[in-house]
Amino acid sequence: MEVGQVLHMNAGTGETSYSNNSHLQKKVISMTMPIIEEAMTNLYSSTSPSSLVIADLGCSSGHNSLFVVSELIKIVEKLRQKSGHQSPEIQVLLNDLPGNDFNTIFKSLPSFQKNLSSQLESKDAGPYFFSGVPGSFYGRLFMRKSLHFLHSSYSLHWLSQVPEQIENNKRNIYMASTSPPNVPKAYHSQFQRDFSTFLKCRAEEMVTGGRMVLTFMGRKSEDPTKKDGSNSMWELLAMALNDMLSKGLINEEKMDSFNIPHYTPSLSEVKSEIVEEGSFSIDRLEFSEINRSTYYKEYNHSNISEIAANSIRAVAESLLVSHFGDGIIEKVFSRSCIFSYLGVQVP
Template sequence: MEVMKVLHMNGGRGVTGMGDSSYANYSLVQQKVITMTKPITENAITQLYYSTLPKNLVIADLGCSSGPNTLFVVSELIKVVDQLRRKSGHDQSPEYQVFLNDLPGNDFNTIFKSLPSFQKKMRNQLGAGAGPCFFTGVPGSFYGRLFPSKTLHFVHSSYSLQWLSKVPEMVESNKGNIYMAQTSPPSVLRAYHAQFQADFSMFLECRAEELVLGGRMVLTFLGRRSEDPSSKECCYIWELLAIVLNEMVSKGLIEEEKMDFFNIPHYTPSPSEVKSEVQKE
């Protein structure tokens, strides 16, 4: 499966991107996570500002999707920087360059349509003295280079890095399952872990090239507490879906061969697995 070509959140309609089945209409959990991690994000951007005092602040949101969450993080970052500027007595505000990245199938049109109203709102909130903000859409996989060397000051990504670049290459069939499960062969679990290692290490390597000296990253993604990759805390929802699909196979609604070759390109790492890849980089 060409994950880069087919994986994206459902788009919407109109300027707001809201639709009956749009991601914008069903992204409240993601919004809650962004709110929960707000103190971490604010601390990181504060350290960045005081240590570099950039004239041009370049922010990249990787896996931005589309809807109300897309510009929420950006607006909060700009507000924090402007408050720090005023508090420090700096008359000159940095100019902001924001890169919004997601896979090519993302609903970028809805984002672009919402920019005029967003920029007007920011001008009203920040008042005179705040620097201009320029937006660029960057379609492509973040498991590869997206930006020139040493150009990014701040990288943010939320609820995206649990998605793998591709379905792991398996030497054994994961028959009856669509993800890691208690009944999956050990080789399947190893294949998923190996794909996570390859993808996350590539992500870190690419961002290391793209970040300026002293740049910051805040990455939020799904994980698990257990060291068991097939534990219920991360796999149960996929096991339920597998039960439904197997029932459809038994009724002839889905071909058994297609079911046998279908696996979800998703991995929820443990803290030790994340730490290991970061230390390697």
């Protein structure tokens, strides 16, 4: 599987689109805003730049794509007014894999800019320039020493490829309690290679004194096979696929060769790679937790289980279609085990 050519969140604004099923991701961004503001404040206070280049890696599409950009611009405007400086020109670079729905982002820009202008106190703020940058962030994306501020949220847990030599991970699609010992080791090794490459590339692209804020889907335990939010999600999908296998709806070879290119690191694993690679110092390294079951129950909706299933579908459909074909999608997401996501019962 060529992950860079296959993986993308569901496009558009329909019922199963990422745009309509990424409220949890927005909640995560909102939780990290104090850290984002602190990082931008430190950057601006030390440089007072006349121009800023901001990159958002793994921007996806929909409501969240420009949310952090809007907040960053407001932060910069507040800082420059406080210091009495002229508003800096800001270039915004939006990155995701080539299959991302960039068109939806670009179509939303006129209304975004109009809405942003109405929220800013100063009428001479900006100007702001927006560009899409398709490509994998596990390689170079930008010119040397060109970035001042980089943000990435809910993206770096995706790997550049499915780990090699895990053919014996039969009936599983990820690391599970029944996976052979070599499987979690292979996933961890792939994460180490990928994150180290990411850091090396960004070190080339960022100016001296630049700031990064990276938010991972992570795990508490040092045991990667221990059931948590992400493991539970993939185990439920595996249950649905195995149910289809038992009924002859998919073949055994396809089932046994499908694995998710996804790894949720622990805090110590993230720190270890940053220290080992050596290009960046760590200002803050924190763990926050969202209880998914509680989160979904916040919705006043008659079918919470369907919302949860659509959330899985919005991120996993492209991988499933590439491997199994599009004929299985409606069937796999109608399996009863998907609708019991994280203990949320079917009404």
